[in-house]
Amino acid sequence: MRAVSTIILFLASTTWIVPAVKAQTSEKSPPCKECHQPRDTTIDLTLFARSVHGDLDCTSCHTDGFDKFPHTSTRAAMPDCRDCHTGSVSPTIDFDKITEGVKASVHAQLVDPAFRCTNCHSPHYFIPGSRMTNVSEALHAANKSCLGCHAAGESTTTEDLAFGNLVEKHRLLFHAELHLQRNACVACHTPRGEQTVHLILPKSEALKDCSACHAKNSLLATKIYLLLAPKQHAEHGWVNVIVFNNAYLTGATRNRWLDWGALALAVLVLLGVTAHGIGRLAFASFRRRS
Amino acid sequence: MKHESSPYPLWLRIWHWGNAFLFVTLLITGLDLHISRPSPSPLGFRTGVLIHNTAGILLTLFYCLFLYGNLRLGNWRYYRVLAEDIAPGLFRQAGYYLWGIFLGSPHPYPESENRKFNPLQKFFYLVVMYLLFPVLTVTGWSLLLPGQLPAVMFGMRGIGLSDLVHTYTGLSVSLFMVVHVYLGTTGTTPGALFRLMWSGHDNEPESISTVRTPSLELQSKVQGEVPIAHSKDRT
Numbered sequence: 229m230r231a232v233s234t235i236i237l238f239l240a241s242t243t244w245i246v247p248a249v250k251a252q253t254s255e256k257s258p259p260c261k262e263c264h265q266p267r268d269t270t271i272d273l274t275l276f277a278r279s280v281h282g283d284l285d286c287t288s289c290h291t292d293g294f295d296k297f298p299h300t301s302t303r304a305a306m307p308d309c310r311d312c313h314t315g316s317v318s319p320t321i322d323f324d325k326i327t328e329g330v331k332a333s334v335h336a337q338l339v340d341p342a343f344r345c346t347n348c349h350s351p352h353y354f355i356p357g358s359r360m361t362n363v364s365e366a367l368h369a370a371n372k373s374c375l376g377c378h379a380a381g382e383s384t385t386t387e388d389l390a391f392g393n394l395v396e397k398h399r400l401l402f403h404a405e406l407h408l409q410r411n412a413c414v415a416c417h418t419p420r421g422e423q424t425v426h427l428i429l430p431k432s433e434a435l436k437d438c439s440a441c442h443a444k445n446s447l448l449a450t451k452i453y454l455l456l457a458p459k460q461h462a463e464h465g466w467v468n469v470i471v472f473n474n475a476y477l478t479g480a481t482r483n484r485w486l487d488w489g490a491l492a493l494a495v496l497v498l499l500g501v502t503a504h505g506i507g508r509l510a511f512a513s514f515r516r517r518s
Numbered sequence: 519m520k521h522e523s524s525p526y527p528l529w530l531r532i533w534h535w536g537n538a539f540l541f542v543t544l545l546i547t548g549l550d551l552h553i554s555r556p557s558p559s560p561l562g563f564r565t566g567v568l569i570h571n572t573a574g575i576l577l578t579l580f581y582c583l584f585l586y587g588n589l590r591l592g593n594w595r596y597y598r599v600l601a602e603d604i605a606p607g608l609f610r611q612a613g614y615y616l617w618g619i620f621l622g623s624p625h626p627y628p629e630s631e632n633r634k635f636n637p638l639q640k641f642f643y644l645v646v647m648y649l650l651f652p653v654l655t656v657t658g659w660s661l662l663l664p665g666q667l668p669a670v671m672f673g674m675r676g677i678g679l680s681d682l683v684h685t686y687t688g689l690s691v692s693l694f695m696v697v698h699v700y701l702g703t704t705g706t707t708p709g710a711l712f713r714l715m716w717s718g719h720d721n722e723p724e725s726i727s728t729v730r731t732p733s734l735e736l737q738s739k740v741q742g743e744v745p746i747a748h749s750k751d752r753t
Contacts (some may be wrong), residue, residue, distance in 0.1 A: 312736075347705070402564075402567055403664060403665075405665075406665065435554065437563075438563035438564055439554045439555060439556050439563045439568075440556055442551070442554050442563055443552070443554045443555050443556050444554075444555070467560060476677040476678050476681055477674060478551050478552070478554070478567075478661075478681065479551055479552060479554030480561070481678055481681055481682075482552065486682075486686070490686065490689050493689070493693065494689070494692075494693060494696075495578070497693045497696055497697065498696065501696060501697060501700040504700070505700065505703070506617075507620055508619065508620060508704075510620075511620040511621065514620075514621065514622075515620075515621065515622035518620055518621070
């Protein structure tokens, strides 16, 4: 499921609908950066510049009430992401379906009925998948949204402790820590068989079938690597390096040519042994005579 | 452990059958995990992993028993490779399997007190037990403790490379086992060598006459070895 987020990130980067507000040039914009310097603790302007929204003026989203100091606006009064991100951008990115998913998720059902996109996706630092150099980076970005709440801490130490507690809760998995580090939370915590990563399920409904991922048609292989695999395949040749180099999954880390080769070898050995046995039987009478 | 003079002492037979049972278990579960399908898997992925890990740990202990038996209980002497084992030994033995066995030719390297394995056996047993098995064991443990592996080895993800080597070494040993079991039927009767490996001795006196030909007796005497009459071949 985390793959869907990667897909979303990737496709979004190529088909992103830049809001019309971008046309509002900085000439008329309030001088935000006079106060919000690079060392500002509220926003990292360097990271913001690299984000998907980096080309937008601050006032694209921070509309009313931000032109004076102190700012008089509140978050609730700010425009919603869906004011720009609406409809179906592509077959795999349908903001209306994403909204439906969020509304049906455990987050909206049990945590906050007004659960917003920005609870998980930082509008200032959001980077599309196409700008990420590898799968690990995409996974890290995807999981950061979850761990920000589910393994939150005020310092690195407390974050580590919280992550340790999270690992304990996932002891059903072999190598739980590795699974949590190398896998996307939404892979197991969203409905299987649906291309949604926003309908977060309750703990009791989380995916527990290991073979959903640990199989030839892995949930991960068919989703998370869907867009990156052709690129790496073209760069590195026939070996499925996207799987070998980005994940180790028993049952999924397979190469069909090697598997066919192994099967052919096994068949040859069995045929050889069978033929030898038949030959011994056929020559039995000859041996008795001699 | 008492040092037994028999080529098939109790410890060896316990190791052999324990090893066989564990390896078959590992083969079945390993294959099931390798070709895992979204449910229903025959075993269930989690159960498969649990059995595979347990059998792997036990197999390591059995391998330690094998090493101890070879080093301390005298079994190593059967693995000594002599110059004649290579040439003409390997060729003569291969020729026997390819042709002589069909015609009832005498075994070129009958078992004796000092020779339990023919040259081909020595070669394959050495490769399997002292090369493939250690590789299989080390890669198996590395997959059991993946955190200990280097992130990258030979340009590949460490754990991926380890898995690749583990899988195809396992395949090689499995194919060896198929041939091993088949050649086990080439005794005086199809079951003779299996009984021998189970009990440590052959209880079929009639099997002697089919094996001990005058030429073989003569050959053994010429080589200065005392022939053992209970079987004509073993793999």
